[in-house]
Amino acid sequence: AAAQTDDMLVMGGLEANITWCSIGLDCEFADGACFDDVKNDSLAPGEECGEDSTCFCVALRILACERGDGCTEFGGHCFDFELDRSLEHTEICGGDSPCMCMLAVETTTATTFATTTSTTSATRTSTTTTSPTTTTTTVSATTTATTTTASTTSAAPGATRTSTTTTTTATVTSTTTGTTTTATTTTATATATATSTTTTLKFGSLFCFAVVRSPSWEVGLMQTLYPKRAGIFDCDEHAVFSNGPSVQIGPDWTKEIHTPQVSMGNFHEKGTATDSWLNTLIFVEAWDLVFQDGRWWSNAWTVKLDPDAVFFPKRLQWRLAPHYPPGTTDGPALYVANCDRAWNGAAMEPKLYGSFEVYSRNALGMYRIQQDMCRDHLPWQLWGEDLFMEQCMKLMHVGMLNGVSYLGDERCRPAQCSDPSKAVFHAYKDINSWLSCWGQGLNAEVIFKK
Numbered sequence: 001a002a003a004q005t006d007d008m009l010v011m012g013g014l015e016a017n018i019t020w021c022s023i024g025l026d027c028e029f030a031d032g033a034c035f036d037d038v039k040n041d042s043l044a045p046g047e048e049c050g051e052d053s054t055c056f057c058v059a060l061r062i063l064a065c066e067r068g069d070g071c072t073e074f075g076g077h078c079f080d081f082e083l084d085r086s087l088e089h090t091e092i093c094g095g096d097s098p099c100m101c102m103l104a105v106e107t108t109t110a111t112t113f114a115t116t117t118s119t120t121s122a123t124r125t126s127t128t129t130t131s132p133t134t135t136t137t138t139v140s141a142t143t144t145a146t147t148t149t150a151s152t153t154s155a156a157p158g159a160t161r162t163s164t165t166t167t168t169t170a171t172v173t174s175t176t177t178g179t180t181t182t183a184t185t186t187t188a189t190a191t192a193t194a195t196s197t198t199t200t201l202k203f204g205s206l207f208c209f210a211v212v213r214s215p216s217w218e219v220g221l222m223q224t225l226y227p228k229r230a231g232i233f234d235c236d237e238h239a240v241f242s243n244g245p246s247v248q249i250g251p252d253w254t255k256e257i258h259t260p261q262v263s264m265g266n267f268h269e270k271g272t273a274t275d276s277w278l279n280t281l282i283f284v285e286a287w288d289l290v291f292q293d294g295r296w297w298s299n300a301w302t303v304k305l306d307p308d309a310v311f312f313p314k315r316l317q318w319r320l321a322p323h324y325p326p327g328t329t330d331g332p333a334l335y336v337a338n339c340d341r342a343w344n345g346a347a348m349e350p351k352l353y354g355s356f357e358v359y360s361r362n363a364l365g366m367y368r369i370q371q372d373m374c375r376d377h378l379p380w381q382l383w384g385e386d387l388f389m390e391q392c393m394k395l396m397h398v399g400m401l402n403g404v405s406y407l408g409d410e411r412c413r414p415a416q417c418s419d420p421s422k423a424v425f426h427a428y429k430d431i432n433s434w435l436s437c438w439g440q441g442l443n444a445e446v447i448f449k450k
Contacts, residue, residue: 020056022049033057040100057444065099067092203317204300204324204331208235210307211257211286214244218307221431226250230438231311235303237295241286257285283385284371291368300329302364304357308427310437316358316423319406324360333362335393336403339412350402352393353412354386355426363398370396418444 021034024043033042038053049055065071065078068087077086080099093099210232212218222240225231226249232238233250242254283304296302301320305311324331336358337350359367367374367389374380374392383391393400408415409426417425417437425441428434 020054022055023047065093203314204320204326205237205298205329206235206301206303206313206317207237207239207295207299208232208303208305208311208313209239209241209286209290210305211241211243211282212247212254212307214242214247214254214256216244217430219247219249221307221434222249224431224435230435231309232303232305232313234311234313236299239290239293239295241289243282255289257282257289280380280383280385280388283389284375287364287367287371290364296364297361298329300324300331300361302359302361304354305424306355306426308429308434309355310417310425310428310434310441311356312423312441315420316406319403319423320358320401323401329361331360331362332399333366333396334360334399334401335363335390336401336406337390338403338407339409340404341412350400350404352386352390353407353409354384355409355411356407356424357386357389358401358403359393363393366396366398367392417441420444 021043024034024045024047034049034055034057035042036049036053036055038050043049043055068078068089068091070078078093078099079086080093082094087093087099210222212222219242226233232240240249240252240254241257243257246253246256248254286304290296290302301324303311303313303316320336323334335352337352338356338358339351339353340348341351342348371392374388374395377395378388378391380388380391404413405421406423407413407426408417408419408422408424411426415422415425417440420441425437428437
């Protein structure tokens with residue numbers, strides 16, 4: 001049975017269809033695969049979905065993994081869906097768990113350090129008590145008897161009168177009885193610090209720009225794409241320049257490129273290298289505006305897009321990730337060649353095709369310094385700007401990445417918009433066809449996201 005699309009999945013703020021399948025061949029888009037959730041792997045072309053399985057098309061082949069380090073060659077991690085987390089480096093996937101390779105993506109930081117500090121307080125109390133001392137009040141009575149013998153004349157002769165004086169001495173000793181308690185408290189604080197470091201792969205950031213002819217349908221296209229965050233507006237940063245009067249795109253007005261109108265190339269004229277626009281001067285000035293803008297310097301890659309090129313920035317970032325230090329801007333000087341066709345007797349080798357151009361930050365830094373050398377040494381007057389930039393990169397010995405598989409272009413290697421392996425599709429020269437291609441691309445994507 002043909003694949004059926006009947007459910008929706010929220011993807012990056014956009015809704016995309018989930019495409020169900022019953023056999024491996026159901027997913028017709030390039031590099032697509034029918035994924036069986038019980039088997040935990042993609043089906044072979046003629047293999048049927050299991051009776052108790054849920055099977056759906058995935059844009060790129062999902063790989064099963066058995067332990068945490070099973071996905072390192074893809075720059076990703078092994079995700080355990082039962083534990084709902086990535087496995088540690090040597091951790092084994094659970095017996096009943098579906099585990100598959102997922103790319104680690106972090107858009108704001110390359111490395112996150114999480115530090116947890118726990119403090120345990122132990123209190124030891126030492127109490128010294130003095131025993132009560134009691135002094136009993138003692139009252140002692142001392143009786144002193146004094147006998148006095150006196151002769152009294154008035155008394156009869158021989159008579160004796162005895163006087164007895166009794167003195168009582170009371171001695172009172174008062175002793176204060178008290179209890180003194182001395183408490184000594186000793187507090188011991190033990191601090192244990194556990195530091196865990198989680199490193200995630202950060203895609204190289206993109207600064208993307210386009211040049212629109214003003215007035216033309218291209219202006220309306222950009223105004224339509226801006227609120228949808230489609231095309232260049234889904235890059236980390238973006239800019240639009242106009243070859244003609246300044247126009248408003250979103251909240252910003254385009255910077256105007258002041259150059260004469262250009263003509264089309266003619267192969268019958270000697271030295272002409274293109275039958276497209278002889279637009280080198282326009283883009284020489286466009287690159288000057290990019291340098292004035294300054295944001296190219298804070299991003300890993302700068303992307304120049306033709307307005308009629310349907311662009312999926314995240315796909316490009318995925319493809320570029322292995323070639324540039326994750327989360328950095330200061331990397332090798334590189335440009336992307338994207339077409340391997342030959343015209344007018346040119347050599348059969350990867351070339352830079354102008355609908356979609358990609359340069360690393362340091363490649364543009366070299367061009368900024370040496371562009372006059374390129375203009376002085378290259379016969380660019382009858383060239384398109386893409387050939388000029390390609391030959392300038394070669395003249396400066398900038399490294400080349402083979403990105404032929406990144407682009408589907410009717411003037412080079414066409415591709416269906418439902419092919420999720422492509423980052424760019426060209427050319428769609430009206431708003432409706434552009435949006436239709438973009439929608440087909442979204443429908444071909446299924447993203448596993450918590």
